[in-house]
Amino acid sequence: MTLEEFRKEIEKLKSSRKYLYNGSYILPALWIAEKNFSAITPEIMRTIADVLGVRLIEVEEAAEFYAMFHTKPKGKYIIRVCTNLSCMLRGGEEILEKFCDLLGISPGETTEDGLFTIEAFECMGLCDGAPAVTVNEERFLNVTPEEVPKILKKFGWKGK
Numbered sequence: 001m002t003l004e005e006f007r008k009e010i011e012k013l014k015s016s017r018k019y020l021y022n023g024s025y026i027l028p029a030l031w032i033a034e035k036n037f038s039a040i041t042p043e044i045m046r047t048i049a050d051v052l053g054v055r056l057i058e059v060e061e062a063a064e065f066y067a068m069f070h071t072k073p074k075g076k077y078i079i080r081v082c083t084n085l086s087c088m089l090r091g092g093e094e095i096l097e098k099f100c101d102l103l104g105i106s107p108g109e110t111t112e113d114g115l116f117t118i119e120a121f122e123c124m125g126l127c128d129g130a131p132a133v134t135v136n137e138e139r140f141l142n143v144t145p146e147e148v149p150k151i152l153k154k155f156g157w158k159g160k
């Protein structure tokens with residue numbers, strides 16, 4: 001998506017008149033950006049603020065506050081490993097470590113080939129399947145360290 005196409009999408013969103021306050025369109029607009037760009041850049045945030053007629057700081061705050069938005073370039077696949085209480089008690093930290101070891105990166109980093117970003121994540125509401133992992137929209141529950149390479153291979157990892 002080009003920036004101009006993005007601007008048109010936000011204009012379309014705003015013209016839906018779904019909300020009374022223009023600020024209510026910020027999160028849906030950021031979602032569109034998140035889905036269509038590698039990162040939500042300052043230029044994208046300025047476009048959102050401009051089209052919605054809101055202050056740039058409102059857009060920046062929302063983009064920085066919510067963990068699901070990326071203001072730095074992300075990989076094609078975002079691996080989120082829950083490390084909150086239920087998952088931690090059932091080995092979430094170990095699962096995170098296994099992903100990091102195999103990919104050679106730390107939480108918050110992206111592999112050199114741009115394929116994977118790994119994140120330690122807060123509770124995803126999947127506690128009954130702890131430890132829980134998501135890769136983009138796909139969920140993996142009751143994950144064991146042995147399953148980690150299989151999960152990665154499913155998404156094109158060429159490692160051991």
Ligand code: FES
Pocket residue numbers: 082083084085086087088122123124125126127130131132
């Ligand atoms: S604590 Fe991990 S999904 Fe809730």
